[in-house]
Amino acid sequence: MKCIKCDKKAIISYPVRFCKEHFIEYYLNKLKETIEKWEMFNKDDKILVAVSGGKDSSSLAYALHLLGYEFEGLYINLEIPNYSNFCEEKVKELFKLINKKLNIIRVSDYGVKVERVRNRPRCSVCGTIKRYLMNRFAYENGFTVLATAHTMPDEVSFFFMNLRSGNLNAIVKQKPVLEGKGKFVKKVKPLIYFTEKENLTFSLINNLPVCRLECPYAEGNTQNVIKNKIYEIDKDFRGLFNQTIHFLEKINIEVKDEEVYECIKCGYPTSSKDIVCSFCKIKEYFSKNPS
Amino acid sequence: MKCIKCDKKAIISYPVRFCKEHFIEYYLNKLKETIEKWEMFNKDDKILVAVSGGKDSSSLAYALHLLGYEFEGLYINLEIPNYSNFCEEKVKELFKLINKKLNIIRVSDYGVKVERVRNRPRCSVCGTIKRYLMNRFAYENGFTVLATAHTMPDEVSFFFMNLRSGNLNAIVKQKPVLEGKGKFVKKVKPLIYFTEKENLTFSLINNLPVCRLECPYAEGNTQNVIKNKIYEIDKDFRGLFNQTIHFLEKINIEVKDEEVYECIKCGYPTSSKDIVCSFCKIKEYFSKNPS
Secondary structure, three states: OEOOOOOOEOOEOOOOOEOHHHHHHHHHHHHHHHHHHOOOOOOOOOEEEEEOOOHHHHHHHHHHHHOOOOOEEEEEEOOOOOOHHHHHHHHHHHHHHHOOOEEEEEHHHHOOOOOOEOOEOHHHHHHHHHHHHHHHHHHHOOOOEEEOOOOHHHHHHHHHHHHHHOOHHHHHOOOOEEOOEOOEOEEEOOOOOOOHHHHHHHHHHOOOOOOOOOOOOOOOOHHHHHHHHHHHHHHHOOOHHHHHHHHHHHEEEOOOOOOOEEOOOOOOEEOOOOOOOHHHHHHHHHHHOOO | OEOOOOOOEOOEOOOOOEOHHHHHHHHHHHHHHHHHHOOOOOOOOOEEEEEOOOHHHHHHHHHHHHOOOOOEEEEEEOOOOOOHHHHHHHHHHHHHHHOOOEEEEEHHHHOOOOOOEOOEOHHHHHHHHHHHHHHHHHHHOOOOEEEOOOOHHHHHHHHHHHHHHOOHHHHHOOOOEEOOEOOEOEEEOOOOOOOHHHHHHHHHHOOOOOOOOOOOOOOOOHHHHHHHHHHHHHHHOOOHHHHHHHHHHHEEEOOOOOOOEEOOOOOOEEOOOOOOOHHHHHHHHHHHOOO
């Protein structure tokens, strides 16, 4: 099986047959085009890239580095046993390799834990904590853009989850760029057109330090279950992922424009007036229920 | 298992536990509310109900009759061996029961057949033929509304098929009501909030004459395959069907407003200027390839 651009052996067959060099070229071009098409950032921006140690965010950071962008990394140590510290090591290695500043914060420094909170499953608590801390860290440290490594299957499975729960507000926000507003820092998703396989390939051929463990809490997680069902549909009907992403870019839904209020505890954005935000509720819970 | 409204035995458990009487009440109320909410038609309209002999359209016709609407039926005999004539008999029985006029047309009268046309699979050819003939019959006979028995799972699977093929124009048109325009007669889908199981139950408890054969051509049909996958997802994550329908009602997509042109052969609506419509192409094909 040969590369479609030269005589060398192809190392990937889908979406396109490429040899190592042409795959890297393709990957970097697609990333650059995505960033420019959506005006995600330019070289004057102060960019923060959220990294987890996994293949997706490690590939993103490395590719941005190859493209010549200046940025810093943010690793949130979620303090998940047999997992988080190992990921942290991989992220440190990566940032040493690309010679960029890596910021590391720990959930316990903010008084929270990745554990069930009343009826809320652990993965949902983790999502709130990560979103809150990424944004807060970016805001407090003067970053103008926060880049996350959400991939095409991530976005498509979020769409199905939002669709099923009737959360139209969340669907409207599923865009490659969410402009900043008040204490919300601009958020961008440069890997929106990339599959997990493409990121895996990119990380492997560049020998990136990547944490290959799966999160020990992720089994049976709703998003993973939905993602697997969609993978099945996509296998039979190629194109579902791709087309859903383009669909999400084009739809408008008439939803009430959400006001953004400030949490009465921490001052960071929340959806209702005079309330404690979800993050502070989680914090309150753990301060009352120390285990 | 008791009805939630009385002490009688429930005959259905999902979406709600009802006895026979309360299920009929629920079914008719939901149908009436749907028609009124979307202003599908009023009693002054000249209504044509497309019927196939199956549980969905038979339930629709019978329920509209119980609600006091005046309408006529249209049965298109697709001339599918071991199938269409049997369905026709059931439709005739039903219309005798409700004492309403039934119009019957046959595809051969219009020079077409439900068979593969070059690359187009049989089910796709059948769809074009049905849509064209329903609309043409309604228009030629002065009907102001055409009602079809599309159900919730039908619409959801169309959505996924349109999503996957990137057909945003078709998604925009997936509304409970499509207003008439030129030779396009207004189209309404009163069963948009009904599941197949609800229609089956309604047809069974009213002893409606229903053709229980599955179309012999339907096996492996893309829509059925997709519908089954979505049923699987809905089983694990209750709510997908319902929420998708509400989502479709609310989205707007910026697509070019499609001009409607007239076919240069038959004069009925088509999407491009100076062309022969899909129906006439099918007809041309069979006139050149009589088997």
